[in-house]
Every structure is written in C-alpha cells, then in structure tokens.
C-alpha cells in the first residue's frame with residue numbers, strides 16, 4: 001500500500017517535471033523585460049511586456065528607416081546608392097530609378113502601411129542553422145502570427161523541429177525557391193540586377209543569369225511580393241553590424257525586418273550547433289559550415305548582437 005502511494009508520488013513528480021520542461025522559458029537571454037513563453041506563442045497580453053528601450057537599443061534602432069522599397073521618386077540617397085552598388089560590383093552607370101519604376105509596373109508598389117503598426121504581432125524568425133535538428137521547436141514556431149524563413153529553407157521531413165507554416169520567405173535571385181499561395185516573397189536586393197530579375201521572373205523570363213544561372217520564372221503570389229530597400233540594408237550595416245562584414249546576412253536582415261514590423265520577436269536557428277558546426281539543418285555534412293564559409297558576413301558580430309538583444313529581453317532566442 002505504502003509502496004503504491006510512493007509510486008504515485010514519484011509519478012506525479014515526473015509529470016510535473018515534464019510539464020515544467022515544456023512550458024519553461026528558453027535557456028538564455030531573459031532580461032528585465034522578459035516574459036515566460038508558453039509551449040505555444042505568447043499571447044497578445046504578453047506582447048506589450050516586451051518593451052524595447054535600453055540606451056544601447058535606442059542608439060541603434062531607427063524607426064524612421066522603412067524596410068521596404070516603395071517606388072517613390074528619389075527615395076534612395078546618393079550615399080545609399082553608392083554603397084549599395086559596391087556590394088556585388090555593379091556599374092555606377094545604371095538608371096536605377098528607371099529599373100525601380102519598371103519593377104513596380106510588374107509588381108504592386110506598397111500602398112501606405114503594408115502592416116498594421118498598432119497590432120500586437122508575434123513573429124518567429126527561423127534561420128537555417130543545424131542547431132534546429134532535434135530541437136522540437138516546430139509547434140512553438142508555427143504558433144506565431146508570422147513565420148519568417150529564408151533562402152533554401154526546407155520543411156518537408158523537418159516539421160517537428162522547424163514547423164510547417166511560412167508567412168514570409170526572404171530570398172535573392174541566387175537563393176530563390178518557389179513558394180505556396182499567400183506567402184510573402186521578400187526580395188533582398190544586393191544589386192540592380194536583382195530588381196530586374198524579380199520583375200523578369202514574374203513576367204517575360206528574359207533574365208536567366210546574374211553571376212550564376214538563376215530561376216527564369218518563379219512560382220509565388222505576385223501580389224504578396226515585398227522588396228527590401230537598399231537604405232534598410234545600409235542602416236543595418238551602419239547602425240547594427242558597425243560596418244563589419246561586407247553586408248548583413250539574410251538571417252540578420254530578416255531579424256531586423258521583424259524588429260521593425262513585429263511587437264514580439266522570437267528567434268530560432270541561428271549560430272553553430274553544440275559541436276561548433278555552422279551547417280544548415282538539412283545538410284548531412286555538419287562540417288560544411290556553409291553559412292560562415294562565405295566570409296561575406298561577419299557571423300561573430302551578428303551572433304553577439306543576437307545574444308545582446310536576447311540578454312536585454314528585446315527578442316526571445318531559442319538555442
């Protein structure tokens with residue numbers, strides 16, 4: 001009898017431990033403005049708790065810099081254009097305004113505010129790091145209002161760890177993939193040719209090469225395309241990464257986009273795995289270090305910024 005009672009108590013304790021593991025906060029990065037996330041996304045009420053506002057954060061964050069290219073005349077200053085043209089060695093003789101105008105004859109230009117700034121929006125930014133393998137974060141990721149993915153991110157076969165939903169997919173011509181209906185294709189343009197490519201890929205298909213062969217046509221919802229502004233990339237490069245690396249990575253750019261568009265930002269799939277490998281979660285070869293190997297971005301600077309944002313409670317960082 002006593003033994004049975006004992007077993008019941010042990011069972012109850014085990015159950016409590018399992019529940020606590022499921023509902024506990026992430027292992028690091030909880031600062032003064034933090035809140036305990038549930039198994040699913042935090043509720044709207046918790047959203048307001050993530051107040052941003054350390055002196056460090058405010059010194060870097062600038063709400064006045066809009067993430068999107070809008071197609072209005074002279075929206076890019078000459079210093080932005082000059083810097084942007086160096087990223088992938090573009091000629092300075094291009095007629096950028098004409099290219100942007102042509103782009104917005106094929107795609108709708110953003111009208112007013114694309115997203116309601118007053119809404120409490122929870123967003124999951126899902127990087128492609130191998131540290132997602134075995135994480136079991138799938139349900140938690142999918143419970144956010146927006147799920148941001150990027151480049152060649154895969155879902156099939158990885159649902160338990162990375163989730164199934166996508167609302168925004170960040171890409172550039174050389175990393176482009178087809179998307180399902182209703183998903184925002186978010187173009188990160190690194191050169192004028194990238195703007196020409198997206199216009200071509202949704203219309204004539206005349207552009208098939210940048211510095212490599214690229215998709216001639218793309219299957220995606222044309223009405224949902226968003227194009228990031230070169231000014232936003234320069235802002236990240238100047239204000240956030242302190243001009244380290246040639247330009248910010250896709251993942252860090254998506255994270256900054258989320259900081260400008262969402263009230264609560266959760267970050268998954270960034271950094272090396274527990275053995276120090278920088279591979280992608282779908283790659284068998286963990287030593288490939290695909291992301292870090294390019295050296296175009298400063299992975300260490302970006303990672304330490306993510307850790308600082310997490311430590312201050314501005315983002316939730318799931319390791």
Ligand code: C5P
Pocket residue numbers: 126127128129130150151152249250251252269270271272277278279280290291
């Ligand atoms: O390699 P790729 O650019 O497609 O990965 C998307 C983003 O995920 C990167 O830009 C980077 O910010 C992040 N990433 C990471 N650690 C990895 C792989 C990717 O932080 N091991």
